[in-house]
Amino acid sequence: MSHRTLAAEGLVAGYERGRPVLDGATLRVPAGRRLAVLGANGSGKTTLLRCLSGALRPAAGAVVLDGVPLEHSRRGLRAHRQEVQLVLQDPDDQLFSASVAQDVSFGPLNLGLDEDAVRARVAEALTLLAVDVLAERPTHHLSYGERKRVAIAGAVAMRPCVLLLDEPTAGLDPSAVAEALAALARLQEHGSTVVMSTHDVDLALAWADEVAVVVDRAVVQGAPADVLGDDALLARARLGRPWALTVGTRLRELGVLADGPLPRDVAGLLTALPERPGVTA
Ligand SMILES: Nc1ncnc2c1ncn2[C@@H]1O[C@H](COP(=O)(O)OP(=O)(O)OP(=O)(O)O)[C@@H](O)[C@H]1O
Numbered sequence: 565m566s567h568r569t570l571a572a573e574g575l576v577a578g579y580e581r582g583r584p585v586l587d588g589a590t591l592r593v594p595a596g597r598r599l600a601v602l603g604a605n606g607s608g609k610t611t612l613l614r615c616l617s618g619a620l621r622p623a624a625g626a627v628v629l630d631g632v633p634l635e636h637s638r639r640g641l642r643a644h645r646q647e648v649q650l651v652l653q654d655p656d657d658q659l660f661s662a663s664v665a666q667d668v669s670f671g672p673l674n675l676g677l678d679e680d681a682v683r684a685r686v687a688e689a690l691t692l693l694a695v696d697v698l699a700e701r702p703t704h705h706l707s708y709g710e711r712k713r714v715a716i717a718g719a720v721a722m723r724p725c726v727l728l729l730d731e732p733t734a735g736l737d738p739s740a741v742a743e744a745l746a747a748l749a750r751l752q753e754h755g756s757t758v759v760m761s762t763h764d765v766d767l768a769l770a771w772a773d774e775v776a777v778v779v780d781r782a783v784v785q786g787a788p789a790d791v792l793g794d795d796a797l798l799a800r801a802r803l804g805r806p807w808a809l810t811v812g813t814r815l816r817e818l819g820v821l822a823d824g825p826l827p828r829d830v831a832g833l834l835t836a837l838p839e840r841p842g843v844t845a
Pocket residue numbers: 579580585603604605606607608609610611612
């Protein structure tokens with residue numbers, strides 16, 4: 565899969581006349597990397613992802629793929645959806661076939677691929693999401709976490725360059741979150757650019773290469789530690805500071821942590837702590 569560069573330029577978008585949810589939102593999705601989109605409830609994360617996927621047409625501004633603005637014609641949208649796939653927050657908005665394999669084959673069949681090609685894509689997507697053992701199960705018998713992963717498999721079977729995931733970890737227990745993140749890591753190794761919306765600042769700091777915060781109808785984007793360490797921005801966005809930055813900053817003030825990037829998660833913190841003879845982490 566080749567990397568494509570997806571961007572939003574000056575988006576004005578919403579649902580009611582005169583009440584834009586986004587008003588001049590600009591975002592660059594880093595090709596082949598992980599981007600976390602953060603924001604409070606109702607800030608416009610889903611609206612932004614829907615614009616990027618072509619599902620929602622902005623009133624102004626443009627969604628641009630490799631420098632070419634998306635055209636909201638049938639042809640333009642069809643071409644865009646082969647490169648950019650959106651996975652909705654609620655898997656039940658996306659799963660409607662009798663079995664998992666049938667559901668995941670829906671997109672490739674719609675592309676007009678022959679049976680062998682469809683079968684190969686379905687097998688690949690199910691393996692990447694580690695749901696191959698569920699292939700023959702009825703979708704309505706699956707757990708919520710399984711349904712979320714099957715919904716992602718359906719998008720992956722389209723072999724998009726960019727995957728947009730709306731809160732893929734919301735409502736999952738810690739082991740299901742770990743499984744979902746492992747699946748996303750495999751997708752990225754497989755050549756996908758992964759964009760995830762989340763409220764979880766700790767997850768965003770630990771997972772993302774870049775973060776984008778939707779705030780005041782616009783987007784502020786940058787390196788995770790810079791954006792998530794900006795207390796004024798976090799207050800405006802009604803987000804908290806990630807614990808790793810708070811603890812790391814304090815340990816540095818106390819002279820416990822050396823200079824350099826602050827740890828982003830527990831493993832990073834344990835690695836960064838100085839060693840004491842005879843004490844193991
Ligand atoms: N179909 C719709 N019709 C009218 N208003 C909508 C629609 N979808 C969303 N909105 C409104 O647009 C605003 C932004 O919603 P959006 O779902 O993009 O936010 P979000 O950041 O994804 O929120 P959450 O974190 O709660 O999922 C909200 O005020 C919401 O009520």
